[in-house]
Amino acid sequence: MSGCPAAAALAACRQAWEQVLAKAKRAVVFVDAACAESLHWAGGGAGRLLEAGALNVKEFSSFEAGAAEQPKAVFVVSSLLKGRAVDIIRDIVSLSRFQYCVVFTAVSHAVHLLAHGAPGGAEPEGGSQAVFEQFEEKLCQWMGNMNYTAEVRHAPLLLAPISPHLFVTPAFASLFPMTPQDLARINSSRPEKKKFGSLNDLDFSSLPPELQLQIRTLVSGLNSLFECLNVREECFAIGTLSKIIAGDLANYSQAKNRRKTAQNRASVIFIDRTLDLTGAVGHHGDSLAEKIFSVLPRLPGHTNDVMVNMVELTALQTKDETCNIIAPxxxxxPK
Incomplete structure (x- = not known):
C-alpha cells in the first residue's frame, strides 16, 4: 500500500470529527460515552468542541437539558437512532427550548435501514435517506414547531486512535465472541431438526437481531475506514464470530462497490480473543503499558484509559480521599 496507512487512518478519524466541530458553534453539545472516548483520543476532548464555539458540552443523558437562552443543540451518538438513544434525545429536547437540532450518529443509514426491516439494509434509489428524514420530523415535533430546523447526519466516529498504529472501537467494548451458552440460547428458539450442532455452524442470518446489527455497524465502520484509505482488503479470520464478521464485510454491498475502484491493497485479520483468553487476561508485567493498566484505576466512562493522580505532582497535599480539586x-x- 502506497503512502502511510496509519497517518491516513488518523487523518480519517480527525476528519470525521470536523463535521461535528463545524456544527458546534453556539450550540450545547451532548455526547455519549463511546463518542466522547473517541474524541478524547482523537485529540482535544471536550476542549476541542469548546474551541469550535460550543457553549457547553454535556453528557448524553435524560437528566440533562439546555438552558432557556440556548436555542441550538448538537447530539453525537455512537448508536442507532432507535430505542434508548431516541428516548434520551426526546427527553433532552422536550426539557429544553431548542429551535435548531443537529444529530450525528456513528451508524450509517444503511444499518438504520436494516434495523427498520429493509432487506439487507439496501439503500433506496435516488440517495434518499428516509430514516434520517423521518427522525428530523420527530425532532421538529419534539421542539414544538415544524418550522424549526433539524438535521440528522452520519459521521464515522467509531475509531479512537490510541497511537499512530493502534486504533480501538469504544462502541464495541461489549462485543464478545460467542460461547456454548450463546449457542444453547440460539438453539432454544429453533425446531429440533434445525438446531445447530456447534458454533462453527452459525452464520450471520442465524444470529440474534441485536448481534446482527452490532456486527453490521462494525462492518459499516470498517468500510468507511477502508474508503478513506482507498483500500481493497483481503480478509482472514480465526474463530466463529470473526468468520461471520469477515463474511459480512465480504458480502456488504457498499464494500463490493469500493473494492471495484480501490487503488491499494491490505490484509485484514479478524481474531476471536476467546481463542487466546489466558494470554489476553494475564498480567505478566512484560511491558510498561500492561503495568499501567493493571495498577491504575480506569478513567470513568472510558474503556481504554486510566486515571493518574496529579495531586502528587503539586504542592497540594491532603489526606482527604474525597478531595478532587485537581482533575486526574x-x-x-497532551504532553
Whole structure:
C-alpha cells in the first residue's frame, strides 16, 4: 500500500470529527460515552468542541437539558437512532427550548435501514435517506414547531486512535465472541431438526437481531475506514464470530462497490480473543503499558484509559480521599 496507512487512518478519524466541530458553534453539545472516548483520543476532548464555539458540552443523558437562552443543540451518538438513544434525545429536547437540532450518529443509514426491516439494509434509489428524514420530523415535533430546523447526519466516529498504529472501537467494548451458552440460547428458539450442532455452524442470518446489527455497524465502520484509505482488503479470520464478521464485510454491498475502484491493497485479520483468553487476561508485567493498566484505576466512562493522580505532582497535599480539586491525568493527555 502506497503512502502511510496509519497517518491516513488518523487523518480519517480527525476528519470525521470536523463535521461535528463545524456544527458546534453556539450550540450545547451532548455526547455519549463511546463518542466522547473517541474524541478524547482523537485529540482535544471536550476542549476541542469548546474551541469550535460550543457553549457547553454535556453528557448524553435524560437528566440533562439546555438552558432557556440556548436555542441550538448538537447530539453525537455512537448508536442507532432507535430505542434508548431516541428516548434520551426526546427527553433532552422536550426539557429544553431548542429551535435548531443537529444529530450525528456513528451508524450509517444503511444499518438504520436494516434495523427498520429493509432487506439487507439496501439503500433506496435516488440517495434518499428516509430514516434520517423521518427522525428530523420527530425532532421538529419534539421542539414544538415544524418550522424549526433539524438535521440528522452520519459521521464515522467509531475509531479512537490510541497511537499512530493502534486504533480501538469504544462502541464495541461489549462485543464478545460467542460461547456454548450463546449457542444453547440460539438453539432454544429453533425446531429440533434445525438446531445447530456447534458454533462453527452459525452464520450471520442465524444470529440474534441485536448481534446482527452490532456486527453490521462494525462492518459499516470498517468500510468507511477502508474508503478513506482507498483500500481493497483481503480478509482472514480465526474463530466463529470473526468468520461471520469477515463474511459480512465480504458480502456488504457498499464494500463490493469500493473494492471495484480501490487503488491499494491490505490484509485484514479478524481474531476471536476467546481463542487466546489466558494470554489476553494475564498480567505478566512484560511491558510498561500492561503495568499501567493493571495498577491504575480506569478513567470513568472510558474503556481504554486510566486515571493518574496529579495531586502528587503539586504542592497540594491532603489526606482527604474525597478531595478532587485537581482533575486526574490520563494517558491521552497532551504532553
Amino acid at each position: 491525568g490520563c494517558l491521552a493527555q
